[in-house]
Amino acid sequence: MESLFGSINVRDLLSAQDLSDPNSPLSAPDLRLLIQRLESQSFQIRSQVQSYLVSHHEDFARLFSLCNDTVSQTREVSDDVSAILGLLSDHPIDAEVREIVSETKSKKEELKMKKELLGLVGTVVALNQRLESVREALKSGRFEFAAQGLKELKVALRIGDEDDREPLVYGLLRKEWSQCFEEIQEVLVNFMEKAVRFDGDLNQVEIKYHLEVENVNGIQLQTVLEAMDVVGILEYGLAKVADLMIKYVITPFVNHGRPLSFLEELHQELALLKIVPSPDSKFEYLDGEFLYSGILLFIKFIYRSICFQKSSWMRCFGRLTWPRISELIISSFLSKVVPTDASKLPDFQKIIACTSKFEMALKELMYISESDDKDNRLSNFAENVEVHFAFKKKTEILANARNLLLECDFSIPQEYTRDGSVWKSDETSAQSSSHVVDLLFLSQRCLVSKAAKQLMELVHQTLQDVCLSSTRVAFEFYHTARDAVLLYEVVVPVKLERQLNGINQVAILLHNDCLYLSQEILGFAFEYRTDFPSSMKEHAVFVDLAPRFQLLAEEILQRQVHLVIYNLKEAIDGADGFQNTHQMKQFESAKFSIDQVVFILEKVHIIWEPLLLPSTYRRSMCTVLESVFSRIARDILLLDDIAAEETLQLQRLIYLMLENLSSLFESLAPGEQNLHEFPAESLEDLIPSLRKIRKLSELLDMPLKSITAYWENKELLSCGFTITEVEDFIKAIFTDSPLRKDCLWRIQNASI
Amino acid sequence: MDSSSEHQEFDYLFKLLMIGDSGVGKSSLLLSFTSDAFEDLSPTIGVDFKVKYVTMGGKKLKLAIWDTAGQERFRTLTNSYYRGAQGIIMVYDVTRRDTFTNLSEIWAKEIDLYSTNQDCIKMLVGNKVDKEGDRVVTKKEGIDFAREYGCLFIECSAKTRVNVQQCFEELVLKILDTPSLIAEGSKGVKKNIFKERPPQSDASTSSCC
Numbered sequence: 001m002e003s004l005f006g007s008i009n010v011r012d013l014l015s016a017q018d019l020s021d022p023n024s025p026l027s028a029p030d031l032r033l034l035i036q037r038l039e040s041q042s043f044q045i046r047s048q049v050q051s052y053l054v055s056h057h058e059d060f061a062r063l064f065s066l067c068n069d070t071v072s073q074t075r076e077v078s079d080d081v082s083a084i085l086g087l088l089s090d091h092p093i094d095a096e097v098r099e100i101v102s103e104t105k106s107k108k109e110e111l112k113m114k115k116e117l118l119g120l121v122g123t124v125v126a127l128n129q130r131l132e133s134v135r136e137a138l139k140s141g142r143f144e145f146a147a148q149g150l151k152e153l154k155v156a157l158r159i160g161d162e163d164d165r166e167p168l169v170y171g172l173l174r175k176e177w178s179q180c181f182e183e184i185q186e187v188l189v190n191f192m193e194k195a196v197r198f199d200g201d202l203n204q205v206e207i208k209y210h211l212e213v214e215n216v217n218g219i220q221l222q223t224v225l226e227a228m229d230v231v232g233i234l235e236y237g238l239a240k241v242a243d244l245m246i247k248y249v250i251t252p253f254v255n256h257g258r259p260l261s262f263l264e265e266l267h268q269e270l271a272l273l274k275i276v277p278s279p280d281s282k283f284e285y286l287d288g289e290f291l292y293s294g295i296l297l298f299i300k301f302i303y304r305s306i307c308f309q310k311s312s313w314m315r316c317f318g319r320l321t322w323p324r325i326s327e328l329i330i331s332s333f334l335s336k337v338v339p340t341d342a343s344k345l346p347d348f349q350k351i352i353a354c355t356s357k358f359e360m361a362l363k364e365l366m367y368i369s370e371s372d373d374k375d376n377r378l379s380n381f382a383e384n385v386e387v388h389f390a391f392k393k394k395t396e397i398l399a400n401a402r403n404l405l406l407e408c409d410f411s412i413p414q415e416y417t418r419d420g421s422v423w424k425s426d427e428t429s430a431q432s433s434s435h436v437v438d439l440l441f442l443s444q445r446c447l448v449s450k451a452a453k454q455l456m457e458l459v460h461q462t463l464q465d466v467c468l469s470s471t472r473v474a475f476e477f478y479h480t481a482r483d484a485v486l487l488y489e490v491v492v493p494v495k496l497e498r499q500l501n502g503i504n505q506v507a508i509l510l511h512n513d514c515l516y517l518s519q520e521i522l523g524f525a526f527e528y529r530t531d532f533p534s535s536m537k538e539h540a541v542f543v544d545l546a547p548r549f550q551l552l553a554e555e556i557l558q559r560q561v562h563l564v565i566y567n568l569k570e571a572i573d574g575a576d577g578f579q580n581t582h583q584m585k586q587f588e589s590a591k592f593s594i595d596q597v598v599f600i601l602e603k604v605h606i607i608w609e610p611l612l613l614p615s616t617y618r619r620s621m622c623t624v625l626e627s628v629f630s631r632i633a634r635d636i637l638l639l640d641d642i643a644a645e646e647t648l649q650l651q652r653l654i655y656l657m658l659e660n661l662s663s664l665f666e667s668l669a670p671g672e673q674n675l676h677e678f679p680a681e682s683l684e685d686l687i688p689s690l691r692k693i694r695k696l697s698e699l700l701d702m703p704l705k706s707i708t709a710y711w712e713n714k715e716l717l718s719c720g721f722t723i724t725e726v727e728d729f730i731k732a733i734f735t736d737s738p739l740r741k742d743c744l745w746r747i748q749n750a751s752i
Numbered sequence: 753m754d755s756s757s758e759h760q761e762f763d764y765l766f767k768l769l770m771i772g773d774s775g776v777g778k779s780s781l782l783l784s785f786t787s788d789a790f791e792d793l794s795p796t797i798g799v800d801f802k803v804k805y806v807t808m809g810g811k812k813l814k815l816a817i818w819d820t821a822g823q824e825r826f827r828t829l830t831n832s833y834y835r836g837a838q839g840i841i842m843v844y845d846v847t848r849r850d851t852f853t854n855l856s857e858i859w860a861k862e863i864d865l866y867s868t869n870q871d872c873i874k875m876l877v878g879n880k881v882d883k884e885g886d887r888v889v890t891k892k893e894g895i896d897f898a899r900e901y902g903c904l905f906i907e908c909s910a911k912t913r914v915n916v917q918q919c920f921e922e923l924v925l926k927i928l929d930t931p932s933l934i935a936e937g938s939k940g941v942k943k944n945i946f947k948e949r950p951p952q953s954d955a956s957t958s959s960c961c
Binding site: 504505571574585588589591592595596598599600602603604606607656660 | 764765767797798799801803814816818832833836
């Protein structure tokens with residue numbers, strides 16, 4: 001039959017040679033052949049079909065019979081459905097069914113409720129029976145069973161998780177439970193009190209492992225502790241033990257004036273911790289080793305003998321006792337060994353290390369928490385002591401610095417101002433004097449205020465402490481040293497503001513202070529850096545401070561110079577340009593001005609020479625003198641008409657001034673020591689106007705021809721005169737004449 | 753110094769000195785006279801100047817008042833200090849007897865030695881009379897010293913300004929009454945022998961002789 005389902009390929013019916021070309025047209029013979037083959041194929045198909053039908057005749061017959069039966073049954077079903085529908089619509093049977101179902105449901109609900117009530121009664125009975133068994137176990141000493149029972153009942157009765165809608169009977173049961181709990185608590189604590197006690201006569205702790213209470217024999221201490229743990233009253237039970245230990249063991253050990261030791265005795269039935277005087281009666285708590293090892297021995301005793309090496313029990317005991325023990329150690333030991341100066345800090349570092357080791361050992365015993373930093377009470381205190389010490393010391397140092405600066409009156413003893421050369425050259429007085437210091441980078445001596453010298457001593461001491469301290473303390477001290485120095489900068493100029501606005505010794509002393517401070521500060525790095533803690537070597541900086549004081553010193557000095565020059569010019573203004581000095585009144589005014597100039601300069605001489613460094617004194621005084629002489633010379637040269645007697649009066653005034661300044665000039669001459677430091681310079685090289693005014697005094701009574709000759713040989717030019725000044729000078733003194741014209745002409749020519 | 757008075761016209765310039773031991777109040781006295789201030793002054797260094805313009809007896813006067821500390825360094829300038837002074841005020845502290853005795857033993861001798869003006873007016877001044885409870889030099893002693901030495905006398909207090917003005921006024925008036933001192937303060941114009949110029953027409957240069 002497979003052939004019936006296959007497709008007929010027409011090409012297969014053709015001859016073989018024509019298959020290669022599908023596009024070739026078919027010939028007439030091919031068509032006739034094709035017709036014949038198709039007819040043959042059709043006949044074969046019909047034959048096969050007939051054969052198949054014949055061979056499966058019975059199957060087809062059954063199939064048709066089955067169809068007929070099915071149709072008959074369908075009709076029957078249809079008739080039945082119609083009958084049923086008629087039945088239902090004709091009679092009210094559904095109402096009866098609903099009633100029956102409702103009744104069934106209510107019956108079931110009643111049954112369910114009764115079952116629940118029965119269950120509740122069963123539960124209550126069971127709980128009550130369990131309570132009875134717990135109570136019975138308690139009486140017979142089976143504490144583990146009793147404790148476990150109480151624990152389970154707590155969950156069953158939802159102790160602490162009450163429900164208002166519960167039956168009243170649950171409240172009664174809880175009441176029973178509470179009573180039972182109190183009973184077991186009392187019994188267990190009573191056992192603990194008998195198990196662990198302190199014998200005052202023998203001065204020892206006694207721990208009994210086997211107990212007899214109220215006719216109950218053979219109770220194990222560990223059993224009692226386990227029961228306490230199960231019930232949740234371990235902390236309460238150990239609290240009394242803790243109190244006992246603190247009172248009779250730890251406090252005497254820590255506070256005792258005479259050192260104590262612990263001796264352990266461990267037996268099968270008994271453990272003893274004896275407290276005995278230490279064999280070494282001279283021992284002191286120098287580094288805490290003895291104290292810590294003793295307490296550690298005690299803790300280990302507790303760990304083995306009471307807590308039975310259970311970490312949770314040990315942790316509980318730790319919570320009960322560690323706050324008090326650590327407080328005792330701090331108040332009796334650590335507080336007393338807090339160092340009072342930096343040199344003791346390295347010793348305290350050993351105590352810190354010892355303390356840290358002690359706490360680590362306690363952690364290994366589970367006595368204190370591994371993770372909670374709050375339990376590192378001793379280490380926290382020891383570490384904080386360091387910072388606290390540093391802060392306290394810092395406050396003390398800055399308070400001292402402030403007092404030094406505020407209390408100093410910046411005065412100078414008479415012996416230093418009368419003759420400065422004595423203290424400047426005396427090789428032995430520097431160390432003993434409270435005012436004389438050696439400058440680091442100038443190989444000279446300097447007079448400073450007592451405040452500056454004492455402040456620097458304080459700073460040096462602080463930096464020495466930096467070298468001896470731990471990093472954290474050293475860091476605080478380093479900043480303290482810087483702050484102390486800066487304190488001078490902010491306090492002293494304000495304190496001495498009024499003096500700085502006048503010409504006085506205080507201002508010069510302040511200048512010297514700042515010079516001294518700047519040099520000392522520059523030396524700090526060289527002096528201390530190698531000894532600083534290694535982490536500070538790269539960070540300690542002082543180089544930024546020194547220039548501030550250098551600039552401040554120069555500023556103060558320049559202000560003094562300006563004040564002096566201002567005063568001098570004010571005095572010279574009183575001379576009114578030195579006009580008409582041939583008249584007595586004008587001459588007296590001019591002389592008064594010259595006298596003022598002389599006395600001001602001498603006053604400055606008195607103030608500056610003893611106090612300033614020689615080179616500074618010379619430089620500053622020459623600046624002042626140059627200003628004075630150039631001003632006076634200029635005023636005289638500006639006169640456009642000078643009478644004959646006026647020239648003599650002016651000359652007299654100049655001579656008077658120079659003569660009165662002779663002692664001042666002597667103080668500016670290079671001294672013996674300066675010859676080695678500087679090439680010798682004449683005073684006139686330092687003060688060009690001095691040469692000019694001296695020459696001017698000569699010109700005032702010089703013949704005209706001589707003046708001309710001096711100009712022609714360039715001597716006047718080298719003295720600082722300009723051609724205009726010389727020409728105006730000649731015109732002012734000499735009347736117009738052919739000789740004057742000739743001389744002016746020659747001066748003009750000499751200039752070309 | 754007030755700058756507005758820098759070029760103030762005046763008839764006479766008088767140089768007044770203040771001498772006496774350190775701490776008697778010379779500087780406070782001078783400050784009290786030349787300004788309204790009184791303050792605790794630090795010791796004088798060298799010499800301080802004060803200039804004050806006053807009008808007395810119808811004359812405009814420029815008073816140059818010198819205040820010294822008497823340092824040894826100033827010995828070289830002592831001649832200049834005393835030269836030409838028309839008035840000298842000798843100050844002592846009525847609460848310190850040594851400052852009074854030193855006037856006769858030290859300072860009077862110095863005046864005799866250095867003063868170039870024999871006619872200069874001297875005034876004895878007892879300062880700090882506000883401290884009456886601490887007084888150790890009586891007024892009578894001061895009067896007797898002044899009479900013996902031939903000088904004026906007054907007691908004052910720089911602190912309370914009692915008699916401060918009177919002290920200087922009395923001295924200046926006395927100077928004005930002394931012709932030789934006035935003559936030095938003002939002289940006529942001298943002719944320029946090399947120049948043919950008309951004489952100065954400034955009225956302030958006229959002589960009062």
